[in-house]
Every structure is written in C-alpha cells, then in structure tokens.
Amino acid sequence: MGNISLLIVLPLVASLIAGFGKLGATYSRLLALGVVGIQLLILAKIALIFDPVQSGYQQIESMHWIRLNLGSLGQFVSNYAVGIDGLSLGLVLLTGLISFVALWNSKEIYTKIEAYYALVLLLNAALMGCFVAQDMFLFYIFFEFMLLPMYFLIGIWGGPRRNYASLKFFIYTLVGSLFILIIMLGISLAYMDPYETALALQKIGANQAFDLEALQSMQTALAAHQITPNQVVHSFDFQALSDPLNCQANNILSPQSGFLLGGLSGRAWGFWLLFIGFAIKLPLVPLHTWLPDAHVEAPTPISVMLAGVLLKIGAYGWLRMAIPFFPAEAIQAAPIMAGLGVLSIIYGAYNALAMTDLKKLVAYSSVSHMGFVLLGIASFTPEGWQGAIFQLLSHGILSSLLFLVVGVLYSRTGNREIDNFSGLATKMPLFTVISGIAIFASLGLPGFSGFIGEFFSLMGAFTSAHLMPIYAILGAFGILLGAGYLLWTFQKIYLGSYFVRDNTWELPDLNRLELISLFGLGILSIILGIFPGIVFELSEIFVTNSLKLIFR
DSSP states (O other): OOHHHHHHHHHHHHHHHHHHSOOOHHHHHHHHHHHHHHHHHHHHHHHHHOOTTSOSOEEEEEEEEEEEEOGGGOEEEEEEEEEEOTTHHHHHHHHHHHHHHHHHTOTTOOSSHHHHHHHHHHHHHHHHHHHHBOBHHHHHHHHHHTHHHHHHHHHHHSOTTHHHHHHHHHHHHHHHHHHHHHHHHHHHHHBOOHHHHHHHTTSSOTTSOOOHHHHHHHHHHHHTTOSOGGGOEEOOBHHHHTOGGGBOTTSTTSTTOOOEETTEEHHHHHHHHHHHHHHHHTTOTTSOTHHHHHHHHSOHHHHHHIIIIITHHHHHHIIIIIHHHSHHHHHHTHHHHHHHHHHHHHHHHHHHHHOOBHHHHHHHHHHHHHHHHHHHHHHTSHHHHHHHHHHHHHHHHHHHHHHHHHHHHHHHHSOOBGGGEEOGGGTOHHHHHHHHHHHHHHTTOTTSHHHHHHHHHHHHHHHOSSSOHHHHHHHHHHHHHHHHHHHHHHHHHHSSSOEESOTTOOOOOOOHHHHHHHHHHHHHHHHHHHOTHHHHHHHHHHHHHHHHHHTO
16 A cells, blocks of 8 residues: 555544544544654655656556446446645645644543544545545545535534534535536546547557557547447546547537537536535635634634635645636636635625624635635636645645634633733733734735735736736735734734733633644744745646646
C-alpha cells in the first residue's frame, strides 16, 4: 500500500477501532491524535518527494475496481486511482494540519467521546479521499461520505438548535450532490475513455505505453464512427472527461450537438449543474444560508474543520471538474461567476457588520473571504488562479484560528456576544496578541497570508480579458468593509476599560494547549505571508497547464 492510500486507510481503520473498540475517552483521544500525527509525517514525506516542475499527477496508485458490461452502451470501468498534483498537495497538507488542530482542541467534548473521535477520523479520511481521487466516481463516494460524520458531529455535540442546523446542512449538501450526480452519470455515458477502449479493442497491449499518437488515433476513429457505441468503454477518469474530443458526436454533451433547453446547450447545462453543486459547498451567496447555522451550533473543533477544510471542496470541484470538463462554457460564464464572487464578498461583509454574536461574525466573514476565490477563478488568468488557490489555503488557516479564538472565550464564559466584553487586553495579553494576529491577517494586512490571496485574486480580476475592472473595484470595496467589522470587533472586545457582563466569569489567559495551537496557526500565516512562493511554486505547473488546456 502506497503513502497516499495510507492517508485514507489509517484514519478509516482508526475510526472503526475508536468507535467499536471500547477504548475509553483517554485512549480514543490518544489514538486519534496519534493517527493524524502519523498522517502528518506521511504528508511531509509526500511533500518532500513531490516534484513541483513535473506536470500531472505524481505518486499515482491505481488498481482495477469496477467493470460492467452495459450491452449496447458499451462497457463501464471505474478504477481506484489516487495521486497528488500541485492543486491537491496543498489541500491535503491543510487537511492533515487542521484535523490535528481540531483534535488537539477537543478536550471540551465530554459526552460520547469515543464516537466523537471516531467520526472526526472518518471525516478526515473522506476529506483526504476527495483531494487525492483521480476518478469522479471515487471522488463522489468520498464526497457523499462526508455528509454522515458532519451531520452527527453537529447533531449530537452541537448547541441548542443543533438538530435544525445539522438537518439544514444535510439537505443543502445532498441537493448539491444530486446536481453533481446527474452530470456524473451523463458525462460518463457520453464520453469514451480512449485508453480503456484501446485496450478493449486490442489496439494496444496491457503493458504498452499510450502516447499522444495513440490518443489522437482513437479520437479520430470515434469521430468517424469507426468505433460503435457497444465498443466504447466509459469511465470516470478526470483526464478522459476533460477532453471534449472523447465525447460521442450524437450525444447532447457533444460540442457539435444542436441541443438547446431554455436557451442553454447541453454542455452549458452540464457546467451550471456542476457549478451550483459545488457552489453550495463553498458556500456561495445565495446558497450560503446553511453555513451560519452550522457554525453557530457546531462545537468549536467542528467549526474549525468545517471552515478550515470542508468549504474548500467547493472551489476544488470547480478547478478539478466543472471548468476542465466544460472549459468554453466556463469562459463564457466568467462575468456571471465574477459577479457572484463579488456578491458573496460584499453581502458576507455587510452581514458580518450587523452581527453581535462573534461566531456568526466569523461565519459571515468566511462567506465574504471565499468570494475572493471565485473572483480569482473567474479571471482565467495565472495570477487570479494562483491567488484563488493561495486564498483557499490562507482562509483554511485563518478561519480555523478565528474560530479557535471564539472557542477560547466561549469555553470560559459560555457567551459569544460582542457587547458583553471590553478591555480583555488587560486580563488576557497573550490571547489579545494572537487575536490581533488573526484579525489583522484576515483583513488583508501585508505581511500575512490573507493579503497575498486577496491581492492576487484582485490582480487577476483587474487584468483579465474576460472581466471589466469594476469587478476588481467592488472586490476591493469588500476588503474595506472587512476592515470595518474586524477592527470594530478588536477595538470593542480587547481595548478600553475592562468589562464583562457577568462578574462571575473567570478569564485566565491561554493555557499551554491553546497557546501551541493558536500561535502555531498565527506563525504559519506570517510565514506564508512573507514567503508566498512556497505555495506558488507548488501550484504553478497546475495553473499553467490547466489554463493552456482551457484556451487551446
């Protein structure tokens, strides 16, 4: 078993042991931390041997999984295929780090502790699987599998309205999954897998290399109807589904199809269904309403996992599937995508301005900051895409840090109302320092990671040939609004005369556990803010090659 498969199998096995092994609270916690710690060591090894100048997936592990005969429709194959490229490497590193931080800060969980750690490990395995899958069917299984642990983590260990929040999260995500499923089924039956078809027709041997000449030969034969439908082998391979020349000419998803429904072609419908399916996960305004409820009711470590990693799957789905599968339709939709990104930036910021609950404020700030990701993607420029990918990682770190900051206050007081605190700097100096780092990094101050992601996303939007400059200007206005609500929050809670609503509240400064996790994330944001090339070098080849394929 290779290193990448271990990233999935280790937490999966540990989840079963924690859930059914009757280990007790202490050993379940040690098992979870130990497994994710080992996972981080494996990730470090994967990162060290990753070659940033090599294109495509690396460290690939593949084996035959499913093969079905569909009669007149040909054959269907799905492989267990996993690998790492410049897009997925940063996200799996983020998943490992945030999972460890969330588990490290789970001491406030007092009920059903074994089940809690089992579900967090299960969630970790599903997230890892999503980011390393090379097969859409495999991706979809992991994507759907995330629903169950998150539903129970909110529904069992959440706040007073946890049942409502968990059900809302489940329904929203399930609707998005159905949109993705529809296109997954349609595109797999519409497209030929040229390699698998060549093997089935004995055009090449099992150990023979499949080069560009062989690929073009299969695509030419398909276009000339020399390959009949019952000879075609269909698959969910990302690479096969990213080339429209693999599409059968008589299908509604073919670029030559004259199919129209509601003024949109079959391929346009395919793009928008995938886009919306993943937009719910981001979440994008107006599909965001599940997020504040989920964050408010979820325990702090689960809010950390939700904001730090789960939201990233929406943008990952756009970059990995929606845009590569339907590139022409994505470019045509660039102004609408950018408009939705700007709407999220401004709407999320305005809502954050109105919040009195600190956790709701951070939740709406996530909606706003993730809007920059879509704005950068919609630019279809190298700087915009690099900014979007960087923003994914930066937001994962900073949103986790902000939710931990909220968790510190809530664990001591059971209260999150901003008006109930003032002048905490006099009582909690270390907490004030790390809160300042989190807030100033989130508002985009130079020297922190938040500045880099937002700056390059806006630069991409401003220089894009597909967008008007007004999108970048409105996005920059969102930064101004962000500075407003974040600085007001910092001033209100930490500065001025000391005041708390209830005199019985004890507010000791950070303990060792909190000190390590909070300052660790803060220092990481500073490192990435000063040395952004660490991320840019990893994703450069992915961005360059992806944009070349889109504009070919």
